[in-house]
Amino acid sequence: MANLKEIRSRITSVNSTRQITAAMKMVSAAKLRRAQDAITQMRPYAEKLQEILQNLSSALDVSENPYAAQREVKRILIVSITSNRGLCGAFNNNVIKQAKTIIAQNPGARIQVLSIGKKSFDVFKKTDYAPGVGYPTEAYKIYEDLNFADASSIAECVMDKFEAGKLDKVYLVYNSFRNAAIQILETEQFLPIVPPEASSESTSQIDYIFEPNKEEIVTELIPKSLKTQFYKAILDSNAGEHGARMTAMHKATDNATDMLKDLKLTYNKARQASITNEILEIVAGAEALNG
Template sequence: MANLKEIRNRIASVSSTMQITSAMKMVSAAKLKKAQDAITAMRPYSEKLTELLQNLSATLEGDNGGAFAEQRPVNNVLIVAITSNRGLCGAFNSNVIKQVKLLQAAYAGKKVDVLAVGKKGNDVLKKTCTIVGNQSALFDELTFENVADVAQDLMDRFAAGSYDRIELVYNHFKNAATQVVLTEQFLPLVPAATDDTATGETDYIFEPSKEEIVESLIPLSLKTQLYKAIRDSFASEHGARMTAMHKATDNATELRNQLKLTYNKARQAAITGEILEIVGGAEALNN
């Protein structure tokens, strides 16, 4: 059985770790509330804008949908992997990295590059993938304007023909305990799903013209889509870290209780041994 000093040191170490994980849990919980409110408020706007754009672009004839709607043979693919800058958030980052590798395998035989948003994804994926950029600094000041610059760069690369398809891979926030990895096509634009059972179409009044409105909406919609994905991932990160730190705190508490029980048994055994020695010595003197 380990001596009492070793057990006391382990109890102190586990208690210190438990305080750290408990503090990190509370910090993540506070940040999660703000991030959750932001993505919850943004989703209806983003989804409605995308729906409106799809409905309008589906009615355009020929190539009026613009360069971003051009469907061409897929030879060059860019995967935007959205992870976090920090760890200690369970399987949050590893799930995205795993999905990126599966997507890379699905495009076997084609040129696949990766744009990393988050240090953790960049550090791992650069060992096996071609990294064309690292936008980890976005999380230092996560604003629509900063994300819009990245989205514009992606649009320029697609319009120039550098890539035939751009995919987003990120964690979708459902609740604090559940995050779902999504693969979402960024470019070219996904055409609106046709529904043969629909009884009618929405009647829009266009001013100045349908084509001009769609061409101005497309960049805004794409920038909003990327911003929503990063915001979604940001909220998921704090949810995953809060859950991971909660489990770590529970495990540390359980381990500390086990160590305390072991310490008490060892201390009792030491006291019992000392009493037996005293009693044995007293009997020896009497004899």
């Protein structure tokens, strides 16, 4: 059994750790509220806009909509959306593992990984999958001041490369926020635009009336919809990060509390054993003097 000094040292250490994890949980909870409000307000608009985008893409010719062009998949871009910091469980590892799974599933393709978040950037920056010339070199810093303009500029760069034929397929890999305890890993095809699934009940072709004309829709609405979709994925990941960290810190605080109980029990047992030994030594010494 460890001596009393070692046990006291461990109790002090665990108690300090518990205070840190409890404080981090409170900070994450405050940040989560703001991030959750942002994504819950954004999600209905983004999802409806994406539905309209898919319907438009099915109504337009490929020549009219360059973002729906289906090509032989030789060049793939994976946008890996993680966080800048750790201590959030498997939040970042799940995204990185999924990106590596996509790489393994496409052995003949030229694959690049554009990292949104420092955790993904640190993993892929020294590999053959690091993005080449023309991509934002510091896209992982977007969380320092998360806003639509910065996300839009990154999305526009990716869209321009797809339109120019330098990319054949683009995936978004991120954690979708459901609640503080649940984040669902999503692998979403960003480009080319996925047409809506045909309904088995309806076989008639829908005739769309375009207002304004098709050219303005292609140049204005579709790019704006894609940028909104890209920004929504980042907001989802941002909210999911704070939820995952709050949950992880809550569990760490509970574990530290349980450990403190066990250590205090061990300390009391060791202290009682020490007192008993001292009493026995005093009694033995007194008996020796009397004898």
